[in-house]
Amino acid sequence: xxxxxxxRSDNGYAVGSFAAKTYFAELLRMVExxxxxxxxxxxxxxxxxxxxxxxxxxxxxAAWKSLCSLGKEIGSEKVTLEEIQEWKNDGRK
Numbered sequence: 082x083x084x085x086x087x088x089r090s091d092n093g094y095a096v097g098s099f100a101a102k103t104y105f106a107e108l109l110r111m112v113e114x115x116x117x118x119x120x121x122x123x124x125x126x127x128x129x130x131x132x133x134x135x136x137x138x139x140x141x142x143a144a145w146k147s148l149c150s151l152g153k154e155i156g157s158e159k160v161t162l163e164e165i166q167e168w169k170n171d172g173r174k
Contacts, residue, residue, distance in 0.1 A: 084096070084100060084103075084104045084107060084108075085097075085100060089119065090117075092115055092116045092117060093116070093117040093118075093119065094111070094116060094117070094118050094119070095118070095119045095120075095121050095126070096108065096118060096119070096120060096121070097120075097121055097122070098120055098121065098122045098127065101118075101120045108130065109130075112130050112131060112132055113132065115132065116131075117129060117130070117131040118130045118131070148165060151168075
């Protein structure tokens with residue numbers, strides 16, 4: 082029996098609980114390489130296995146988008162490191 086995965090997104094897959102138990106080591110390798118695996122039972126999502134880095138990367142991307150939108154609000158298309166440092170220092174006063 083081969084591992085049967087349902088593709089859900091660019092890096093997301095779903096797998097039944099029985100197959101997850103049988104192919105756990107292979108699923109962990111996939112997660113280690115950046116995939117997100119959802120384990121299902123009777124067609125219902127039960128658990129999601131993902132690297133802790135996925136959450137951190139999403140936080141970093143959200144912060145970057147926030148800084149870029151702030152730059153657009155003040156009329157600058159690009160935000161420089163110096164501007165970010167200046168905003169940070171202004172916030173400490």
